[in-house]
Amino acid sequence: MTELLVADETNFDQLVLRADKPVLVDFWAQWCPPCHQIVPILQQIAVERADRLTVVKVNSDENPAISSNYRVMALPTLMLFQHGELIWSVVGARPKAKLLKELDDALLTAV
Numbered sequence: 001m002t003e004l005l006v007a008d009e010t011n012f013d014q015l016v017l018r019a020d021k022p023v024l025v026d027f028w029a030q031w032c033p034p035c036h037q038i039v040p041i042l043q044q045i046a047v048e049r050a051d052r053l054t055v056v057k058v059n060s061d062e063n064p065a066i067s068s069n070y071r072v073m074a075l076p077t078l079m080l081f082q083h084g085e086l087i088w089s090v091v092g093a094r095p096k097a098k099l100l101k102e103l104d105d106a107l108l109t110a111v
Contacts, residue, residue: 007063044096
């Protein structure tokens with residue numbers, strides 16, 4: 001499986017806010033079972049959509065400033081950024097097909 005990019009307080013701006021393509025950010029924590037359940041789906045999406053989407057993980061416990069800045073209140077929280085702007089977010093794990101549909105809908109409406 002593909003290793004997902006890891007963002008922290010030192011590289012979040014570069015990896016997410018200054019990215020030249022949309023970025024799906026997974027806010028997670030080690031103690032969160034649904035966070036671990038969604039990892040294989042995110043890895044598949046990272047590979048299948050590598051040409052048009054980047055997937056990044058942020059450990060909320062290790063990066064509280066980022067989580068606080070984006071008001072992450074529950075895990076996992078997925079946020080989609082485009083051109084440095086938050087355009088979509090959702091809380092909780094979901095099946096791959098549903099997640100892809102939601103991502104595609106968010107990207108279409110953000111254009």
